[in-house]
Amino acid sequence: MNKFANIINQIKDIENDYSTLSTDLNKVSSAYADCDFQLNQFIKKYDDIANQNEQLKKTVATLTDEIACLKKVSIYTTLNKQLVEKDKYIEVLEKRLKLMNNKIDTPTKSPEIIQEPIEEPIDEPIDEPIEEPEIEYETVKIGKKYYYISNEDPSYVYEVIKGTNEVGDKLGKYNKDLNKIEKE
Numbered sequence: 001m002n003k004f005a006n007i008i009n010q011i012k013d014i015e016n017d018y019s020t021l022s023t024d025l026n027k028v029s030s031a032y033a034d035c036d037f038q039l040n041q042f043i044k045k046y047d048d049i050a051n052q053n054e055q056l057k058k059t060v061a062t063l064t065d066e067i068a069c070l071k072k073v074s075i076y077t078t079l080n081k082q083l084v085e086k087d088k089y090i091e092v093l094e095k096r097l098k099l100m101n102n103k104i105d106t107p108t109k110s111p112e113i114i115q116e117p118i119e120e121p122i123d124e125p126i127d128e129p130i131e132e133p134e135i136e137y138e139t140v141k142i143g144k145k146y147y148y149i150s151n152e153d154p155s156y157v158y159e160v161i162k163g164t165n166e167v168g169d170k171l172g173k174y175n176k177d178l179n180k181i182e183k184e
Contacts, residue, residue, distance in 0.1 A: 085146075088165045089139055095166075137167060142179055149174050157181045 137148040137158070148158040148167050155176070159168035172181045 085139060092165050092167075140174075140179075142181060147171070147181070 136151045138151070139146055139160070140149045141147075142157070146160050148160060150156045150158065155174040157171045157174045159171055160166075161168045172183045175182050
């Protein structure tokens with residue numbers, strides 16, 4: 001009977017080992033299921049991030065195109081501002097020309113002609129009016145403001161009268177190398 005009791009004990013030990021192994025197998029199976037679930041979650045997150053990355057790439061490409069367009073518009077805006085400034089300068093010059101033409105065209109009162117006997121001319125030097133050279137102005141930005149620079153030698157700086165863009169007071173000499181006004 002001893003042998004029989006030993007065999008029964010061994011069967012009970014095997015049953016206990018089987019029960020322990022079965023419990024361990026259930027734990028491993030549960031851990032595997034958890035790992036599988038987490039792996040699927042990571043795969044979903046990876047797919048979401050990959051989709052977001054693609055969307056961001058498309059957005060970057062779109063924004064890059066928009067920036068290129070804005071730069072073109074900025075160049076056009078700058079050129080337009082320069083054209084407007086030149087138009088204003090042309091208007092000022094046209095007004096000056098019109099004023100000068102008006103001065104030339106306005107008839108002066110002709111003196112009454114008195115007839116006197118004609119005498120022989122005496123060789124005296126005749127004083128002819130000296131024509132002063134016409135001063136032209138160029139618009140230059142010094143610092144943050146615009147000024148008129150004359151074509152005189154030396155060049156002088158004049159302020160721009162706001163609203164009319166006419167030549168204002170003389171401010172000093174223009175130092176072209178330093179792009180600044182030197183007070184007299």
